[in-house]
Amino acid sequence: MKLYDNQHAPNPRRARIFMAEKGISYDNIQVDIVAAENLSVDFLGVNPRGVLPTLVLDDGTILDESTAICRYFEEIKPEPVLMGTDPISKAKIESRQRHIEFDGLLRAQEVFRNSYRGFAKRGLGGNVGEVAAIPELAERGKLLLVQFYRDLNNYLARFEYAAGELFSIADITALCTIDFGSTAARLPIPDGLKDLKRWHSLVKARPSAKA
């Protein structure tokens, strides 16, 4: 099994952490997004969408989209449970994860893609042709990402983890969002958000966070 991966991008990291939590091993193939290796003829031969992570199973089956890759592993290796145990917990975790994706991760990606000089003509990821960066989108993203940090802090004042009382895929998505937001989007967790910092230390200390 091969995972086409990039060490700096948030979506591949989501898959790596999930697989580490499940104890799943694989061959890791690094693809340099800044150098546009994901848009090379070689990689487009593997995945015409040009996105990471891309998982290739031993029988040649190809899966992309981090949550779809996670779903596959949750199904074939249910323990430890990361996507819920019953209809309500499954739906709540999925709901919370999407809040984090849409309110947080997409905003951090908008900041980076629309402000990093190397992506002036690659405002969106993947094989979508030339897309000019939109500086206003980066500015909008910064404001919304700070708002997301505050909202998540408020949630974490009431709950131990990002989707309730148990560690789940939502925490993985939130960790990758915040670490990417802190580095690529240059917006670390603001002072005063103590519940978010408490949670971040807790999740970052898990061995999987190093994957």
Place this chain on the structure above:
Amino acid sequence: MKLYDNQHAPNPRRARIFMAEKGISYDNIQVDIVAAENLSVDFLGVNPRGVLPTLVLDDGTILDESTAICRYFEEIKPEPVLMGTDPISKAKIESRQRHIEFDGLLRAQEVFRNSYRGFAKRGLGGNVGEVAAIPELAERGKLLLVQFYRDLNNYLARFEYAAGELFSIADITALCTIDFGSTAARLPIPDGLKDLKRWHSLVKARPSAKA
């Protein structure tokens, strides 16, 4: 069970069609997004995120995010199967659905939110405060939406449905994307995309499409 819904928005329609396919009945409460009823004190008391669809179960449990709502019903009423039967089909359907969401639906929403005059200060949905529309985002969205139509047409030249040979949640998402793209974003299916038109007629003819 109550579904807070809007008859014109694509995400609530995804939930309605899914529930219709499963034969699930519920009380429908219309919330007028253009009139900002989703940002009223009353509705924010139900869902502080101010988004639709929002499902309220009889025990008071609240679920938002259309795919999370669909997940709940897939779990409590598995037939007809709409999200896959085994690890690979579940992952492939989730992957395809996300392609359609990110490459298509998000683009159609960007076109509408950033070009419709009534949303000049509501460039994003939900309770995120004032967000100025970005006209370049609407222009970018139009180009990408046409590209999405072409990609989906190419896929449908090889497969009967949007995620393979069986009708699934991916078809629901694609139908809602294309119908919203055709009306709100004013980009109907371009001439010449005959496989996309074949599929659209097929899916539109299902009774659930009227939900």
